[in-house]
Amino acid sequence: MPDLTFRIEGAEAERFAAVPQITFKLRITNSDAGEMIHSVALRSQIQIEATRRRYSGDEQEKLGDLFGEPERWSRTLRPLLWTHVSVNVPPFEGTTVVDLPIPCTFDFNVAATKFFHALADGDVPLCLMFSGTVFYARGAAGLQVAPISWDKEAKFSLSAKVWRDMMDYHYPGSAWLCLRRDVFDRLHEYKVRHGLPTWEQALENILSAERVTS
Numbered sequence: 001m002p003d004l005t006f007r008i009e010g011a012e013a014e015r016f017a018a019v020p021q022i023t024f025k026l027r028i029t030n031s032d033a034g035e036m037i038h039s040v041a042l043r044s045q046i047q048i049e050a051t052r053r054r055y056s057g058d059e060q061e062k063l064g065d066l067f068g069e070p071e072r073w074s075r076t077l078r079p080l081l082w083t084h085v086s087v088n089v090p091p092f093e094g095t096t097v098v099d100l101p102i103p104c105t106f107d108f109n110v111a112a113t114k115f116f117h118a119l120a121d122g123d124v125p126l127c128l129m130f131s132g133t134v135f136y137a138r139g140a141a142g143l144q145v146a147p148i149s150w151d152k153e154a155k156f157s158l159s160a161k162v163w164r165d166m167m168d169y170h171y172p173g174s175a176w177l178c179l180r181r182d183v184f185d186r187l188h189e190y191k192v193r194h195g196l197p198t199w200e201q202a203l204e205n206i207l208s209a210e211r212v213t214s
Contacts, residue, residue: 001146002134003031004040008126008156009097013166020170022162024100024128026087026154033094035136038143040089042132044100048080048115052125062118066111082112082126106167106176116163123157130154 009025030037055063060070067076082102089098107113116124130152136144179187191202 002035002037002136004134004148004152005029006130006152006154008128008154011158011162013162015169020104020106020166022102022104022166024102025097026100027095027097028089029095035093035138037092038135038137039091040132040134042089042130043086045084045129046082047127048082048112049125049127050080050115051077053122056120059118059120066114080111080115104166106171107178108176109178116160119160122160124160126156126158128154128156
């Protein structure tokens with residue numbers, strides 16, 4: 001049965017993708033270099049290992065929405081699920097490198113977006129856990145099928161700059177905010193009532209009034 005190992009050799013933002021996307025270069029190696037792998041239906045769960053890096057004071061403040069006050073982080077700081085992805089690996093013998101595309105979102109209701117946005121620099125420690133099915137041929141037995149062992153994973157440190165540059169490219173000078181419908185209706189009514197041409201001006205008016213009263 002094939003014994004596959006996995007290693008991330010690099011990651012880069014796709015500048016011309018239709019949506020924000022980071023592509024990992026994934027090297028897959030079979031312990032039996034002469035065994036023919038016909039294909040792999042590969043799945044990966046990607047986790048952000050938030051406990052494996054240090055945070056500046058400004059980063060800690062921005063991460064309060066996720067982990068609370070820094071004094072509580074010994075109990076609240078924990079790994080975050082980023083995403084699940086799947087890819088079909090074409091035939092190979094020995095070793096191959098495939099693209100593992102990771103669609104990204106700028107939705108601030110998503111924990112991973114909050115985490116990446118809070119980081120000024122440095123790396124994001126990731127753990128990619130693999131599963132799936134291998135289709136292979138061995139001798140005269142013909143095509144065979146085997147599962148990928150549950151303990152297969154790869155560690156990788158993704159530069160926070162890759163994520164930030166990608167979002168700056170797709171959303172230059174802007175960010176997305178998702179609101180409940182009733183809250184949006186109230187904001188829209190405020191904007192119309194005050195004759196404000198943009199949503200930014202409506203929010204700036206509200207924030208300015210908040211500063212005056214506080």
